[in-house]
Amino acid sequence: MxxxxxxxxxxxxxxxxxxxxxxxxxxxxxxxxxxxxxxxxxxxxxxxxxxxxxxxxxxxxxxxxxxxxxxxxxxxxxxxxxxxxxxxxxxxxxxxxxxxxxxxxxxxxxxxxxxxxxxxxxxxxxxxxxxxxxxxxxxxxxxxxxxxxxxxxxxxxxxxxxxxxxxxxxxxxxxxxxxxxxxxxxxxxxxxxxxxxxxxxxxxxxxxxxxxxxxxxxxxxxxxxxxxxxxxxxxxxxxxxxxxxxxGRASGGLLENYKTDDAETILVAKGSISGTIKDVIDEMRDEGTKVGLMRIKTYRPWPGEAVLAALKGAKQVAVIERGGSFGAGGIMTPEVKETLYDAGLRIPVSGFCVQLGGREVPPDGIREIIDRVSSGEKQTAYEYFRLKQELLPDLVPEV
Amino acid sequence: MASPVPFDYSDRVLKPGYTSCLGCGEALAMRIVAQTVGPKAVYTNCTGCSEIFTSRYPTSSWSAPWIHSLFENSAAIASGVYYALKHKGKLEGQKVIAMGGDGGTADIGLQCLSGAAERGDDFLYCCWDNEAYMNTGIQRSSLTPLDASTTTSPSGKVSWGNDRPKKDMPAIMAAHNIPYVGVGSCGYYRELPRMVKKALSYEGPKYLQVHAVCPLGWRSDPARTCDLARLAFETGCYPLYEIIEGTTTPHKPPKEGWKPVQEYLKPQGRFRHLFRSADGEQRITRIQAQAAANIRKFYGDDAVPDFAKEAEKKAKEMTTAQA
Missing domain, CATH: 3.40.50.970 (Thiamin diphosphate (ThDP)-binding fold, Pyr/PP domains)
Structure with missing residues (x-):
């Protein structure tokens, strides 16, 4: 039927x-x-x-x-x-x-x-x-x-x-x-x-x-x-x-690799934000930026081998997260780093918490992240992206 | 070498060899209840003494299917088992029995138990009431009696021990309008089979609370477990009764009349501090007054002995004097 x-x-x-x-x-x-x-x-x-x-x-x-x-x-x-x-x-x-x-x-x-x-x-x-x-x-x-x-x-x-x-x-x-x-x-x-x-x-x-x-x-x-x-x-x-x-549908699997084959910059994400990311990737590909998305479909167990295969050719990786480990860094970011580190790779990995509590991530936000990591910007700490400084109390120094 | 005594444990649901303490009232009650229910049942168990002393991997004392999940969900696990068996049409000739201690039942597990009772899930819940968190080292629960010294309600220079009376757990269960609520005792172990059979004759949630002496936690003589449990009833400290379809039937009163609470309290280390001063005596008077109220509640004013009424009067005077 x-x-x-x-x-x-x-x-x-x-x-x-x-x-x-x-x-x-x-x-x-x-x-x-x-x-x-x-x-x-x-x-x-x-x-x-x-x-x-x-x-x-x-x-x-x-x-x-x-x-x-x-x-x-x-x-x-x-x-x-x-x-x-x-x-x-x-x-x-x-x-x-x-x-x-x-x-x-x-x-x-x-x-x-x-x-x-x-x-x-x-x-x-x-x-x-x-x-x-x-x-x-x-x-x-x-x-x-x-x-x-x-x-x-x-x-x-x-x-x-x-x-x-x-x-x-x-x-x-x-x-x-x-x-x-x-x-x-x-x-x-x-x-x-x-x-x-x-x-x-x-x-x-x-x-x-x-x-x-x-x-x-x-x-x-x-x-x-x-x-x-x-x-x-x-x-x-x-x-x-x-x-x-x-x-007749490919709904499962460990990962989806979207335009990663020749990508210099690879984003890592999971969930519905991937739709926005793919749109931005399509736009930027047309502009000549070699960018792709590795989408995690299976998060546990951690598909380490598949992650390594997808990322090993990248020049830089940006992990887009919707969470964080307060007082440390990201959740998925260190896992990506561990996978690469264990394989002896020193590809720079930047982690961004782009969204907590339903805040929208417009395409220009994704584009900004891609631009920044593609330009070789070295990240020093997991970043809570586009924090509204005006909402933070004066006691908190600039993040 | 053959055993000189011809023990035969082949039909036991709870097999011997479990590692409970000497004189454990809970083990006695659980063994008798399980034996009455039989092997055609799924048993669920809270975390606690009974779970520990019957399921040390790779051994198990249970010859019937048995599951321990967590401290507070014995009732919800039993609900899950019940719905699975119901769905598969396997409830015929098969029972579901949930078990837990007083803490697992009246404190941390109360929500799951209330949910199951409200939904009308068909199983018997057994609460082994040894009146404190014994497995973790005798900490106070909401079923610890007034003035009992526990490791978290210790007696001290400015403390008489547990400062609250027992929560009326059977009344809470009865308020769910379930068909059977029973309060039994390991001291009257011969009556437990009748109570279990009665309970299981009803469909829906059933609650059986069994007073279970813990010689370790009560600091009592293991040889006197049953004796002490009977004294709890005979002094009015722990009323025994059944609420069947809303009608309360108390246990028959003690043959030799109601006894003073001292007979129950004195052999227990947890109440020893009450016997060391005149102030302690006043605390015992309050416990006696409480026992009098228990006796009156179930047997009428005429049943309350004079010494208990006298204590009530004194306790009232003390309260007035304090005010």
Whole structure:
């Protein structure tokens, strides 16, 4: 059956894509800008179009715990959240990864308080970066939909068995209407067969989940999470290739390399800002500037080899971030540096926090960054781009 | 060499060999509850003593499916298990049992438990109430009784220990209009199977709180665990009752009449500071007055013994004098 494009709001489209994955237990708690995903899913369940338990939990902590328990009992599970909600889930997410449960969740990326902001940046997802949850990032709504199918496929793979999170920029994707294809049900069923747990809470085959370990054993248990996450890299590539084969769209993968082959300056970014960056690149290419974009689609596990392959020919690299490590530098910037350093490369890497709390990044901002790094400007510290000095108190010296 | 005693543990849900302390009231209660429920159940456990002493990797005392996730989410994990089994049509002949200590239940886990109870999720929640955070080293919880000395509510020159009475956790659960709330005791362990069976005869959320003596935390004789638990009831300090579909039925009153609270308090190190001065005696009077109120609440004014009424009067005078 041919799939057709419809004009849909991002969150709505994601909800319908999730329904095509046939989750059995969904638990979610309201938070902007995720709410439309869980609202639409509850409507789909209420209309009888998806046979699932929609658990109306009392918090995101409860949501994560309910899907943890349900996944341990062998069900395919899903939750969605944003910002503070993701941080409230934090403790459970580490536990879910440790118990190797293939929960899938969406994060409609949003800033963290204080100051309170409901708008987009990546601080929420980056705050749980190290917990063992696979993190995929979408550039547009079609990817956000498709990456959910890939997320389930990878998470439930016996070689992986880890939670996976699809990141889509809050408002910039969740609330934007785009022509989107909802994956066809028959194709989805073909791509994603019913989940069969390797080990579950089963009265006929009892197992103990979440035992305690002493120092002589704990480290190996934690290492296995690291190892499984690392080993998911080829599985993500495999699942992405299979997705393309079944659906005819390349929504998955580790990276997207946009005009990087001969590029002297390569930008690194993830999420919806890549659209703006590509437009600027097209303009500047016409003007003769050799610039490209390496877009991170899989952030955890860190696709080090692919990153190296994409960046090794560059003269300079600029990492465009939507977060930072307060008191240190960027989040993704040091990871890019580490990858290059370990390969013996000394390509200058500059890091820019271009946007926190939903501030717009107009094309001229991207152009300014490209111009500056292309001109050989050496960066001394991670830069919070275009800070409004007039809003800063007098006590703070110029940054 | 064959054991001289023909032990047979083959049908035990909670197998022997777990590493609880001597005289642990929680282990006793948990073993009996699990044995009553049987192996056809999924058990969820808060972080705490019982989780530690039954699941030391690579061993496990659990012959039934069991999961420990975190400190505060035993109820939410049980909810998840319940919904998964419901969806798969596997609830027939299978139960879900959530367990936790008093801290994991009444403090850090209260939100998850309230959420599950409000949603009507079908499982039995068991709170092993040993009246403090024992696993972390005897810190005060909201179920620590008045004047008990713990490591975070120590008695001292200007302190009588824990300065608040116990939170009325069974009332909180009853306020969720759930079909069964039971308060039992490890001292009346023979009644636990009846209570569990009663609870499991109802669909929906059930709450069972079991008073569980902790010889380590209470600084009591491990050999006197059951004896002490019974004294908690017989002095009116820890009322035992069931609230079934809204109707409260108290445990039958003690055969030999209600006893003075000193009989319960004195054998415990956590109350030792109350027995060292005249001021301490006044504090005991307040505890006695509280016990009198407990007895009156469940058995009527006629049931309150004279010595308890006398203590109430004195306590009232003290409060008035203070004001």
């Amino acid at each position: 041919a799939e057709t494009q419809e004009i849909l709001e991002g969150a709505m489209a994601v909800a319908h894509a999730v329904a095509r994955c046939r989750p059995e237990v969904i638990a979610a708690y309201p938070i902007t800008p995720q709410t439309h995903i869980s609202e639409e899913l509850s409507q789909i369940v209420a209309d009888g179009d998806l046979d699932a338990e929609f658990v109306k939990v009392e918090s995101e902590f409860g949501a994560a715990s309910v899907v943890c328990g349900a996944s341990a009992a062998g069900a395919r599970t899903y939750t969605a959240t944003s910002s503070q909600g993701l941080l409230l889930m934090n403790e459970v997410l580490w536990n879910i990864a440790g118990m190797r449960l293939p929960v899938v969740l969406a994060c409609a990326n949003r800033s963290l308080s204080a100051p309170l902001s409901i708008w987009c940046d990546h601080q929420d997802a980056e705050a749980i970066r190290d917990c063992g949850v696979i993190q995929l990032y979408a550039e547009d709504n079609q990817e956000a939909c498709d990456q959910h199918l890939i997320a389930f496929k990878v998470a439930e793979d016996r070689r992986v068995l880890l939670p996976a999170m699809v990141n889509l920029d809050g408002f910039l994707l969740t609330h934007v209407f785009e022509p989107t294809i909802i994956p066809d049900q028959a194709l989805s069923d073909q791509y994603l067969p019913p989940y069969k747990a390797v080990l579950k809470l089963d009265i006929d085959d009892p197992a103990t989940f979440g035992a305690f370990t002493e120092p002589d054993k704990c480290m190996e248990g934690r290492w296995m999470v690291h190892d499984a996450c690392r080993r998911s890299l080829p599985v993500i590539e495999e699942a992405s290739a299979e997705f393309e084969k079944v659906f």
